[in-house]
Amino acid sequence: MPAGAGVSAESRGPAEARSSRTARSLPFALVCACRPRQWLKNLLVFAAPAAAGALGQPSALASCAVAFVLFCLAAGGTYLLNDVRDVERDRAHERKRDRPVASGDLPVPVAVTVGVVLVAAVPPASLLFHEPGLTVLLTCYVVLTLAYTHFLKDVVVCDLVAVSACHVLRAVAGAVVVGVPLTTWFVIVVSLAALLVVVGKREAELRAADAATDAAPAGSRTSEPLAARATLRGYSVSYLTQTRTTVSAAMIVTYCVWALEPAEHTTFHAVSIVPFIMFVLRYNLLVDRGVGEEPEEVALRDRPLQAVLVALVTLVGLGIYL
The missing domain is CATH 1.10.357.140 (UbiA prenyltransferase)
Known part of the structure; x- marks a missing residue:
């Protein structure tokens, strides 16, 4: 058997990993x-x-x-x-x-x-x-x-x-x-949105780690996800899903209260509730599909998510600057 045969990709050092592709300057x-x-x-x-x-x-x-x-x-x-x-x-x-x-x-x-x-x-x-x-x-x-x-x-x-x-x-x-x-509403919405993204990321990581474990040969499987974050051992998919659902609901309610404030906001703010809810629903759908492991990639690649985000920003902008 040639030297190095049978060595898994996971156990290769940086020199071996680098030799299989073009090195960066x-x-x-x-x-x-x-x-x-x-x-x-x-x-x-x-x-x-x-x-x-x-x-x-x-x-x-x-x-x-x-x-x-x-x-x-x-x-x-x-x-x-x-x-x-x-x-x-x-x-x-x-x-x-x-x-x-x-x-x-x-x-x-x-x-x-x-x-x-x-x-x-x-x-x-x-x-x-x-x-x-x-x-x-x-x-x-x-x-x-x-x-x-x-x-x-x-x-x-x-x-x-x-x-x-x-x-x-x-x-x-x-x-x-x-x-x-x-404003209090702004801080709450931002905080909940941040928590939604982070929880979605952890859920996607856990789903990916579980999938990697299931795909591993039966004799090499372990009770822990392969190369996963240590914290993933303390979570379950059901817990993260419930947390994501709770945060999403709280964020939608908070945004609606803010957008429907009659003293400060216009009809454009009220209408912006629609794309906001669509944005939250679309993001949750993507996480359920296991796509949320890299949130920035989701933002850059998912066209429906980008479309509702543009609609949301446009409506809020019209409400503020008109």
């Missing part, structure tokens, strides 16, 4: 490891100013753009450190083994150095733009994401709350840099 690998597609989440900094009708002001738009860039840099640093910590687990994962650090395209010392520089430099760098509130929020974001990387990601329920809180911090940052008030 160091700069390109570094950018990929910062996960630019996930920077879509940072668009939340525009949400509160947009809802308040403030994005028509050039200064507000510029402030949000600065906050967006700073959150992208901070997120990139935390992703690098997260991938370094999870490098062995990622190498045993069918999809994550191709990440730059796990595949060996990005050396661990480089990832650690750049990651530490970014998470340490971004919060104080925000002081250059005279936004102390943004500095506080970026610091909270970095501390929370590092805590998630090192221990919260392995604590059941706490992992859901930690990731959701990171989304809420982004939305709050947009309000802070522009100076618009945060």
